[in-house]
Amino acid sequence: MLRRQPFKFRIEPTGEQQRKLRQFAGMTRFVFNKALALQQANREAGEKYIGYVPMAKQLTAWRNSDETPWLKEAPVHPLQHALKDLDRAYQNFFAKRADFPRFPKQIKLDQGNRRIFLPKLGWLRYRHSRPVRGTLKNVTVSLSACHWYVSIQTEREVASPLHASRLAVGIDLGVVRFATLWDGHKETVLEPLGSFARHQHRLARAQRQMARKNKFGRNWLKAKARVRRLHRQIGNARHDYLHKASHAISKSHALACVENLQVSNMSRSAKGSAEQPGRNVRQKTGLNRSILDQGWGEFRRQLDYKAQWAGGWLVAVPPQHTSQQCPECGHTDADNRQTQSLFLCVACGHSENADRVAARNIRERGLKTLEGQDDARFACEVNGAVRPSAAGTRRSDDAAKAA
Template sequence: MKINKAYKFRLEPNVEQQVILNNLVGSARFVWNQMLAMSFEMFANNEFINATNLVNKIMDLKNNPDFEFLKSHSNAVSLQQKVRDLASAWSRFFDPKVHARLKENKKKIRKLKFFKLADGTEIQLRPLMPRFKRKSDGCDSIRLVQFDKYCRIEGNRVKLPNGIGLVKFRKSQDIIGTIKNVTISKKSGRWSVSFGCEREIENPIHPSKTAIGIDLGITKLISTSDGQYIKPKNSFKSNQVKLAKLQRQLSRKVLFSQNWQKQNRKIQKIHHHIANIRHDYLHKITTNISKNHAMIVVENLKVVNMSQSASGSAVQHGRNVKAKSGLNKLILDQGWGMMVDMLEYKQHWQGGLLIKINPRYTSQTCSQCQHIAKENRRSQARFECVKCRYVANADFNAARNILAAGHAVLSAEGGCGKGRPMKQKTCGLREKAT
C-alpha cells in the first residue's frame, strides 16, 4: 500500500534568498491571474478548458515584451504547476457532483460579481469559479516537481533552484519516504517548506482492537463512548478581543495606504496564530485517538448548515441573531471538519476504520432501551429516558448511540453504504471491533 504524506517545516531564508523567493511567488501569482483572465475569455466563447490548453499559453506570456520579467524572475516548472492548479479548479467547477454538494449547503446569497471581458461584455462570477489572487492576501506558494532533479536536502538545509542555493529550515522530524515534490509557501510574512513524500508499506494491521464512538460538541470538544471528555481549545475566542481591537484600528486608516497595509499584516498574523493553535491541538488529540482505537465512529455533521446566519432577510427578520452569531463562532472555532479529516487519513495509515453515521436522533435515543423521544433530552447536559428512566450525561449517551449506530452500519441489519434508514437500528453496544 502506498502512503502519501507531507512534512511541513519553517523555512528561514536570508535577505537575498527572500528577494528571489518573492520574485518567484509573485511571478506565479501573476501567471495565475493572466491565465484566469484568458480562461474567462475561453469560458465565454464555450471553448474547452483543460491543463494542456492553458500550459501551452505560458510561452505566449513569456514572449510578450511587457512581461520580460517572467524569463528572469520565474521558474518554468512552478509556473506549469500553478497553471495545472488552475485547470484543476476549473474541472472542479464543471463537476456536477461538487455543485450538488454545494446545493445541500444552504449558504447565504451574496452580492453578485462580474468580470469584464476584452470586448466590453461581462460574465457573472459563479460559485466555485476560480478567483484572482491578490498580494494583499498574504498567501502565496510555488510547487516544484522532480525533486531529485532540481533540489536536494543536506542536513537541515534544502537546495533550491534559480540561484537560491541552500536554505535553512527547522527540521523537527525525519523525512520518511521518497520526496516527490516540494512546496514553498509564504503566509503572513513567514516562509514554509513542505515535502510531499511517498512510501510503500505492507497492509497495516491496527495494534488495537477497541471501537469508540465520538460525539462532537462545544463545551466538550469530544465526548467518547467510554466516558472520556476532551476540552476545547477555543483559540479564536481567546484572541477575539485583541483581534477586534486591531480591526477597529484598521477601519480608521485610509484604504490600501502604507499604514493600512501594516495594520492588515498584523491582523493576518493573528489569524495565522489562531489557525496554528487549532491545527496543532487537533493533530495531537486525533493522533492519540487513532493510535488507541481500531474503529472510530463519528457523526457526519454539515457544519455549513449548522453555522448558517440567523439574520434572515429584509422581509422576514431573524430571531436571536446575536446569540446565534456567538454560537456560530464557537462552532467554527472547534474545527470539526478538519478533525474528522485527520481521523480519516490517520486511521488509513494505522490500518483502522472510520465510520461516519447520520447524526439524526443520536441525542434523543436512549442507549439502554433505544426509545426515541424529544423529551428524553431534558437539558443540554442531562439525559433522562421517559420510558426506562435511564439517567446519564447527554453527550455520553449520544456517544454510545453513535458507536452502536456504527456497528449497525457494518452489520446486515443496519445496511452498508447509502440508502440506510434515518433511524438506524442498533445491534447492541460492543467495545471491540470485529
C-alpha cells in the same frame, strides 16, 4: 501500503530570495487571473471550457510574448500549477483558489546541512526539526504571518500495520464539549480549547488599531503584522490541540466512529436578505463562530489518516437524531433531550448525559455499518461480544468521501 506524508519546516531565505519568492507568487496569481479571464470570455461567447493542456500551451505563448516576457524569470512549474489550480477550481465550482508556488521537479534536499535547493532560488536554509523519510515528490512554499515555510511531500512503502487495540469508540463533537468518547466501557471528555475565543479581544483591539492607520503606511504595515501574528498563534494552538487529540484516539482505538457533519451548512449565516431577514442573527453568529473555532473538519481529516497509519479505521455515520434516540429502548423523540446536557427518554425513563448518549449511538451505528464484512483482520471486543473490526476492511462511502 503507500504512505504519502508531508514534512513542513520554516525556511530562512535571504533578502534576495524573499524578493524572488514574492515575485514568483505574484506571477502565479497573474497567470491564474489571466487564465480565468480567458475562460470567462469564452464562456460569455458561448464556447466550451478550455482544458488544462490547451491552457498550458497558452502559457508558453504568454512566456514568449513581448507583453509579458518577465514570466520567463519564474520557474515554469509553479505557473503550470496555477493553471491546474484553476482547472480544479472549475471542477469544484470555484471552491478553491491558487496558492503559493509549488516546485514539483528540479529540487534537491540536503538534510545533513539543513538546506533545500529550489529552481531559480538556489539553496535555502530550513529549520530541520525531524528527518524527512521517503521519496520526495513535490514541494510547496508558503508565506504565513511574515514567515516563509516549505512543505515537502514524500512517498514511501510501509508494512500494513496491525492495530494493537481491540476497542471501538464513538465520538460526539460539540461546542460545550469538544468531544465525548464512549468505547463501550467508559466515557472520556475532551474539553474545548477555544483558541479564537481566548484571543478574540486582543485580535479585535489589534484590528481596530490597524483600521486607524493610513493604509499601506509604515505604521499600518506594523499593525497588520501584529494581526497576522495573532492569527498565526490562534491557528497554531488549534492545530496543536487537534493533532494531540487525534493522535491519542488513533493510537488507543482500532475503530473510530464519527458523525458525517456538514460543517459548512451548520455554520451558514442567518442574516438572510433585505426582503426576508433572518431571525436570531446575533445568536447564530456566535454559534457559527464557536463551531468554526473547534475545527471539526480538520479533526476528522487528521483522525482519518492517523487511524490508517496505525492500522485502524474511521467510519462516518449519519448524524440524524444521535442525541434524541434512546440507547436502551431505541425510542427516538425530540422531547428525549430535555436540555443541552440532559437526556430523559419519554418511553422508558432512561436518563443520561446527552453527549454520552450521542457517542453511544454513533458507536453502535458505526459497528452496524461494518457488520457482515468478512475481510476483517481482527475482531473488536465490544461489551463481551465479538464484532468485526475496522482495520483491513473496506471503507464506507462516507469515510471514502472524507479522505
